[in-house]
Amino acid sequence: MFMYFPTNYVWSMAAVASLNCGGYIDEVDRACKPVLEASRNGDDVGTDLLYASWEAVADRLIASAEQDVARGRLIGAGDKLYRASLYVSQAERLQSPEWDGRNAAYQKSIDLLLRHVELSGAPVETVEIPFEGASLPGYLYHADPAALAPGEKPPVVIQWNGLDSTKEMMYYSQFPQMLARRGISTLMVDTPGSGEALRMRGLTARHDTEVWAAACVDYLEPRDDVDATRAGIVGWSLGGYYAPRAAAFEKRLRFVVAWGANHDWAAVQRRRVDREGENPVPHYWKHVFWVWDAADLDDFMKKTKEMHLDGVVEHITVPFLITHGANDRQIPVAMAHRSFEQAVHSPKRELRVFEDPEGGTEHISIDHMAYVAAFIADWIAETVPELDALAVAAVTVDAQRG
Secondary structure, three states: OOOOOOOOHHHHHHHHHHHHOOOOHHHHHHHHHHHOOHHHHOOOOOHHHHHHHHHHHHHHHHHHHHHHHHOOOHHHHHHHHHHHHHHHHHHHHOOOOOOOOHHHHHHHHHHHHHHHHHHHOOOEEEEEEEEOOEEEEEEEEOOOHHHOOOOOOOOEEEEEOOOOOOHHHHHHOOHHHHHHHOOOEEEEEOOOOOHHHHHOOOOOOOOOOHHHHHHHHHHHOOOOOOOHHHEEEEEEOOHHHHHHHHHHHOOOOOOEEEEOOOOEHHHHHHHHHOOOOOOOOOOHHHHHHHHHOOOOHHHHHHHOOOOEOOOOHHHOOOOEEEEEEOOOOOOOOHHHHHHHHHOOOOOOEEEEEEOOOOOOOOHHHHHHHHHHHHHHHHHHHHHHHHHHHHHHHHHHHHHHHO
16 A cells, blocks of 8 residues: 555555545645654644645635636536545544544535535435434435436445445445446445444444344335345445344345455454554544443443354345455454355355455555445446346255255
């Protein structure tokens, strides 16, 4: 992975994510260079300085976009606002939960992205998914009608975050856009413990993710512009636990992708207590206590002790793809093999480990993200037409086993 900050993995991930999601190298360099010295003081120190540096680049883009709008240059303005949103979002992600400006910064990233959507005409709508007396915020990116047969309702992918990402980051990844070109819609959701659900609504995480999945499918079923009978789920990073767990127990989901396996996240936390492996964000323990509404380390460990897939993935009876980077510094590649080996009842299971010199070797393949996103999109596009036949095969195997 390109280490803009040679001694700081977490800050470098933000730079790489920006470059792989449509950021411009000159702009990212201008955002990073003023805080290069600060990055040498560790992950946590100086993140507020980093935000100020990145926001300055974003604000210059916003000012330029406003000038473009005044001159009727709406496409160029929309592109600039997209990048401004991306930079604000990546810098906000690195802040402490205790930082006073956090919610305002996150809202700024949302507002900029939605203004980009308005100016660009992107086929996106904001949605609210009813959930236990509240709602989960999301974006629905519609399939390209040109990729569908006349009268066909598109299949739909439910996409979930990991520990520290957001629905905006899903949009930046270009994965929903790739699916749309293949005739597939995408429902990007901030689940409890992530994004807007956590920051603005105080919804915290839990291990039984099939509950969130049921809410998403319930929302999709009445819609007449997607085919909920061909709905599947994709989760990246911690979503590599969330999504397989959901598919194991919410049987209306027809396929599942773990974009970065996360077979035993509880064990990963024990490793992090021992300072093994890299953290995904600065201020790590404050962040996870926030996500899980935990009072302290003991409380956090109790609340996350069920965060593993042992005894779970064998309940997956739908197609299952696992991708993983061979050099993932956060989640050992052995966890990808464990999920694959235990998913014995999936009628179509595949493990794809990305290695050098191909690239995609880091966590969720963030070092070559578009390349791996396209691989996943192709796998889904090839799998959807096979769903009915694969379901029959799974039932047959179940009957033989019984």
